[in-house]
Amino acid sequence: MSTINLSVNGKQYSLESIPGETLSTMLRERLRLTGTKIGCEEAECGACTVLVDGQPMMSCVYPAERADGKTIVTIEGLAQRVHEEMKLHPLQDAFVEHGAVQCGFCIPGQILTAYALLKRNPNPDSADIRFALKDTLCRCAGYPSIENAILAAAQALRTGEPVQKPTHIPDSIHEHKTVGHSHLRPEAVEKVTGEALYTDDLKFDGMLYAKAKRAMIPHGFLKKLDISKAKALPGVAAVLTAEDIPAEKNHGLVIFDWPVMVGIGERVRYVGDALAIVAAETQEIAEQAVGLIEAEFDLQPVITNPVQARQEGVPQIHEKGNLLKHIKVRKGDMDAGFASADVILEHTFHTPTTDHAFIEPECSIGVPLPDGRMEIYVGSQIPYQDRTQVARVMGWPEERVRVVGQLMGGGFGGKEDIMGQIHVAMLANVTQRPVKLLFDRHESLLVHPKRHATQIRVKLGAKKDGRIVAMETELYGDTGAYASLGEKVMTRATTHSAGPYDIEHVRADCYAMYTNNPPAGAFRGFGVTQSAFAVESMMDMLADTVGVDRVELRRMNALHVGSVTNTGQVLNESVGLTECIDRVDAEMRKHTPRPFAPRVDSANPNLVRAWGFASAYKNTGLGGGAPDISGADVELYEDGTFQVRSSAAELGQGLVTVMRLTVAEEMAVAPEQVRVLVMDTDLAPNGGPTTASRQTFVTGNASRYAAKTLRDQITATMAEKFDVRPEQIRYEDGIVHVNGHSMTYAEIYKEMTAIGQQPKVRYEYEAPKTMPLGEGGDMHFAFSFGVQAAEVEVNKLTGEVRVLKVISANDVGMAVNPLGLQGQIEGGVMMGLGNCLTEEFIVDNGNVVTDHLARYRVPGIMLTPEITSIIVEHPISSGPYGAKGVGEICSIPTTPAITNAIYNAVGVRIFKTPVDQEMIARELWEREETK
């Protein structure tokens, strides 16, 4: 044992060394400076960056002992460094003002890295910033906002002036007092100071640490499981297996087919299946105990892909077979359609499995209460469903479980399924102690559901002039070992597989298949990302075949008001596709008059540039006949402030801002007067799942109608009290005007409570009814539309692809918070860019190859193109102020826009993502050789 003497944020510490401790663990666990985040523990993501003697370092691979004699600055040490009082550093200020903070998990690392940059270079340019932030990943990927924030902070530091606010983000065209204008996130400040708590930042007295034993074989039967050595290990509090599951054995979001643990004699369906769970006094003991558990399997042949899964005679993974669902779309008469076509094209496309790679890995904490109830602390996209699922397995009434949602370091669809929630409930129940289960990055990559890998065949018939008359698609989706949301995802892939086009004859068949790969479920884009790549590539091929301009082809076929979608839905309003096409086209041609012609770099003839273009649409809301409901409470407090509550999830996307602005608008108060509480099943009504770009619409509406109802109650009470007509009561700037009397909300509170009225309203909003697929009518209550153009540079020799510019237009109905929208759209483009160029979750015969972040590349700031966002606002009457979803649409057209641009530059058509630069180079050199 030796002593480590170090200074942290200006305070001297003298700490006994602990063998094997890293600096990040020392800071987080011993000094409780939890602003330093752990994203990967492999020096890849940068979230754990702290300053050591002024230099940014990854504290997750920095031995604590090495910090002896060093001076450390963490994010908590930045705010007071300017003045004696707690004042934000200009960088923190700028990150808040520029909307650079989304989920917030990477922000401490971003800010500290930027801080070190500004110390050595007070006047950095864009290239300097990108160089410095190269490996500080942001999966919400508001890289342009981060860059702007750093530039603004640098200026403020140089000049001593306050941080300049962003000037390039226009307000909504729909005029309102509060909504439609840029506002700051309510939780932005705590996210830049490191005070924001995520699940792993919580610690409870007597807390145990859990770890699951994973099967690590893709397919087989569990023959033997020996937990005796693990149980005997000192410090182990409990080891549980399938035999210990109190009630229901399986969990699942739609189909309960996912075992909480696999029991003896039962089938292991993928490497991530849990066999046993351990709770121990420390994380190290838990890990050691898991290592002592011995399992034997009767190995079975592995189903590796959905096409194989559908073949005759292959092993059936589930009792009902390998077919999760055959999804059909039928419109018109295909024979007649193709017979009337002048040209017919047919091609097959492949997309890989991809991972959400949210920077915050999954974490759950179960806390048993003296009265027998159980609290689950977790960052989850569906708090109420977590409650149901935990209760089912425990055999309890739902009310016995309280899910206390925490800030989430990103979700993107990957935090909808059960991960550790049930396991910690079981362990906490048995031990009657709090239990934390934190995934490391390796486990996160192995276990949680991914984006579906697909094979998509498209056959398209068109007239000579480019009008599409028939579209036939056949899709295979790899839903992996368990259903998760596979059926829903592949339904969306299928219904959207003919693109955002008005086509008379459509037929689509999709086979969502079980395999022995990690499960696939929800991931931003929800199946449409995959089918958009296929159909938009086909559109460009059609344009070449019939000799029509790529943009014009899309314009002439575009869905418009009055169109009938391929599921038989008549679009009555809010179809901004043509405007998106026109505006992206105009913006693109401002840069390049002939955008699709290849342009050779004058200095290096190997470099060729061109633009590519793609369109897409995406439903808002669950649709397909599912009741789409969200509840919200709005309450007025004694001090005249409001709280709005809903158990919808804030994963970084900005729902809390939408809820706050909505209530502020309705009550005519400043947004700061409205507090927001989300994700707590005891304190807030069910907001439903945060999926399908639905929360702005449903919980936005629930908040709005709850506020409106409260306002109506106030109006009625005041009208009676002062004996005036309700119309004579006005709400303005936080004051209620009643016929000459001006009352604050604090006074209103007094008036209401004095006559026994609780100024509190719960509103359950139900979105317009939808119809199941195949029954015609409205399958969805709203669609968002998006168009993107990407300019790429391809190196003809090496095949390397660089995206230079992206123009993204999104019809979102109405921009509730333009500042938040900007970041979300930038992030969507970057996620699309990663999907196209860098990301591939590789599974080899059921075994995960990309089991570390170092092997799974998410795009960093260096790959960020210049992104221009154009907001199109064709309002939908049922949406809050006309708004519909944006979370997914902004990510969907990116991939085909880039692959189409590659084709336009060098004539190589991409049929499989991610783009393989070697394939491009090879095709070009083989073409050269055959010349």
Next chain:
Amino acid sequence: MNLWQEYKSPTSVAEAVQDLASAAGPALPIAGGTDLMLDLRQGNHPPVHTLIDLTFIPEMSALELRGDELYVGAAVPVNQVALDPLVGTHAQALTEAANLIAGPQVRNTATLGGNVAHALPAADGTIALTALDAVAEVAGAAGRRRMPFTSLFLGPGKSAIDKTKEIIVGFYLPIARPHQASCFKRIMRPQGVALPILNCAVWLERDGDLVRDIHIAVGPGGATPFRATEAEAFLRGQSFNDETFAHALDCLLDQAKFRTSARRASADYRRHIVGGLLKDVLDTAWKRAE
């Protein structure tokens, strides 16, 4: 399951060597530790009892001119190498490689010693040092010795240094004379593992339009850091033009053993793009040496 039991912070090379010999269990030196920590954590490295931190040894963190050589301590953070004006003047290829190793935070801890000790045939720092004809100073129980750079490598991931007994103290580079220059560049594949698919460093000395001397290193061009000695031999004394370049490239392609790395690059692809990369690097170094 602690990553290590004991942590030593010796302040001299002799002490470090002694610590290695006297450790109570398996012992390893740790410089930046960015790779070692991961290997230990991910179980890719047998458990270690004692870690011996080399960053507290002044000699190993020194970067200075020593006679007609530039000395770079093996524990100097890569970022310091990248920013140091002496390195920029005498070993520009190393500056360029150092600027590309991993990311900025990792560069603040990662070291050249670690880069070399991993014995990967295509590590950026390694390829630059190969072309610069570095000499390594190695310390062990028997004292110190100087080893030609390429003799440090036995095969992919296999170092001639026994890490449990010996320590790379630092590297010596010849200082640049007039008309000598170097350059390093690489080609990445954006998806997948962190190593570049091909990198190349060239050091050369010009005599007007003639190549007086040249070193060409390409990674991965074999199981150990590859020197294109055939191409070098051909180019020495030649004038540098398209024709001589084409012949030199042929020599390189004949000599190099490009391999296919699963999910990174095929041998074919590497053969196809190496010419463009070499041309680029050579042209740049040639201009610098004017």
